[in-house]
Amino acid sequence: MAIPLLEVKNLVKRYGTVNAVNGISFTISRGTCFGLLGPNGAGKTTALEVIEDIIPPTSGEILYNGAPKSPTFREDVGIQFQHTTLLNFMTVGETLLTFQKLYREVESFDYMVEICKLREILGQMNNKISGGQAQRLMLALALVNKPKLIFLDEPSTGLDPQARRYLWEIIRGIKEDGKTIVLTTHSMDEAEYLCDEIAIMDHGRIIAQGSPPQLINRYCEGGTISLPRENVVASLDDLPLPYREENGRIVIMTDKVNTGIEKLLAMKIDLSDMTVHSPDLEDVFLNLTGRKLRD
Numbered sequence: 206m207a208i209p210l211l212e213v214k215n216l217v218k219r220y221g222t223v224n225a226v227n228g229i230s231f232t233i234s235r236g237t238c239f240g241l242l243g244p245n246g247a248g249k250t251t252a253l254e255v256i257e258d259i260i261p262p263t264s265g266e267i268l269y270n271g272a273p274k275s276p277t278f279r280e281d282v283g284i285q286f287q288h289t290t291l292l293n294f295m296t297v298g299e300t301l302l303t304f305q306k307l308y309r310e311v312e313s314f315d316y317m318v319e320i321c322k323l324r325e326i327l328g329q330m331n332n333k334i335s336g337g338q339a340q341r342l343m344l345a346l347a348l349v350n351k352p353k354l355i356f357l358d359e360p361s362t363g364l365d366p367q368a369r370r371y372l373w374e375i376i377r378g379i380k381e382d383g384k385t386i387v388l389t390t391h392s393m394d395e396a397e398y399l400c401d402e403i404a405i406m407d408h409g410r411i412i413a414q415g416s417p418p419q420l421i422n423r424y425c426e427g428g429t430i431s432l433p434r435e436n437v438v439a440s441l442d443d444l445p446l447p448y449r450e451e452n453g454r455i456v457i458m459t460d461k462v463n464t465g466i467e468k469l470l471a472m473k474i475d476l477s478d479m480t481v482h483s484p485d486l487e488d489v490f491l492n493l494t495g496r497k498l499r500d
Contacts, residue, residue: 207234207235208270208271209232209233209234209235209268209271210233210234210235210269210270210353210354210385211232211233211256211267211268211269211354211385211387212231212232212233212266212267212268212271213229213230213231213232213252213256213265213266213267213268214230214265214266214267214268215228215229215230215264215265215266216228216229216230216252216255216256216262216264216265216266216267217262217263217264217265218248218251218252218255218260218262218263219263224409225248225251225409226248226251226252226255226262226409227248227408227409227410228265228409228410229248229252229404229406229409229410229411230411231404231411231414233354233385233387233402234385234401234402235353235383235385236380236383236384236385237380237385237386237401237402238376238380238385238386238387238388238399238400238401238402239385239386239387239388239400239401239402239403239404240387240388240389240390240396240399240400240402240403240404241253241387241388241389241403241404241406242389242390242393242396242403242404242405242406242490243405243406243407243494244407244494247406247407247408247409247494248406248408248409248410249389249406250358250389252406253356253358253387253389255267256356256387257282257284257356258274258278258279269281269354280308280309280310280350281350281352281353281354282352282353282354282355282356283346283347283348283349283350283352283354283355283356284347284355284356284358285343285344285346285347285355285356285357285358285360286343286358287358287359287362289343289346291331291332291339291342292331293330293331293332294330295330295331296327296328296329296330296331297323297326297327297328297329297331297334297338297342298327298328300331300342300346301314301317301318301323301342301345301346301349302314304346304349305349307349307350308349308350310350310351311349311350311351312348312349312350312351316348317345317348317349318345320345320348320375320378320379320382321341321342321344321345321348321375322341322371322375323338323341323342323345326338335368336363336364336368337364337365337367337368337369337371337372340360340361340364340368340372341372341375343360344357344360344372344375344376344379348379352384353383353384353385354384354385354386354387355379355384355385355386355387356386356387357376357386357387357388357389358389359389359390359391359392360372360376360388360390361373361390361392361395362391369392369395373395373398373399376388376399377399380399386399388400393485393486393487393490394486394487396417396486397417397485397486400416400417401416402414402415402416403415403416403417403420403486405420405489405490405493405494407493407494412493412494413489413493417486420486420489421484421485421486421488421489424488424489424492424493425484425488425489425492426460426484427458427459427460427461427462427484428459428462428465428481428482428483428484429456429457429458429459429481429482430456430457430459430462430465430466430469430479430480430481431451431454431455431456431457431479431480431481431482432454432455432457432469432474432475432476432478432479433453433454433455433477433478434450434453434454434455436455436474436475436476436477436478437455437474438474439472439474441455443472444457444472445468445472446458446459446465446468457469462481462483466481
């Protein structure tokens, strides 16, 4: 059996009488993207800071490559923080070259530029690039030291949909190159798209873990069919499924969407402007935590 790249065992971080992280355990396989999700205050940021060697644990064990973290661990991993301030008087290219000088072993300049799509902005000043370009630069800086393990803290926060999707494809490309990624995010779409395995935290503990499809199958049932109210000319009491009225629409709950549609067709209900919602990771998150994404 292959040794996981990272293994966390019974990790605890206590501040006074409060357990910010309360005995969590998980393993991360090589070449995968592992998502650590949770509402604000769940303990995920504290857990990551301990794992990243930024703050010490109260107790527990963290193994890297099957052994306790060595003094060189910080040189072996890459971190993209959510907020980083770069020097305004430097260009993108100068910034990459400067960061290369901080490490003994470094990634090639051309690789970072190509994988993070920076070629066209190398000569631009750091304070003149867009939010999406800045996030791609931050990602490149996390690659400078040729890390095997990369931590990404909400990498697409504040980006427009196009820039966000562009960044996701870059992250996927980095994973396909053999890197292992640990991701925290408030975007359930992002987690569902990028992560092979997800752990959901609340109150310092891991309350659910698995692949996105496994979590959806385990914690959600059925789906909903939404129709304009005027489409249902028969009495609502005749509907064969549970429903609710919402903003001029009838939202019908069903264990199996196909079966629900078949029942509506049998009643000759007009399905024009129908929308169907199947359970997704956001439904899992809300079912488990009972809280919105940005509590």
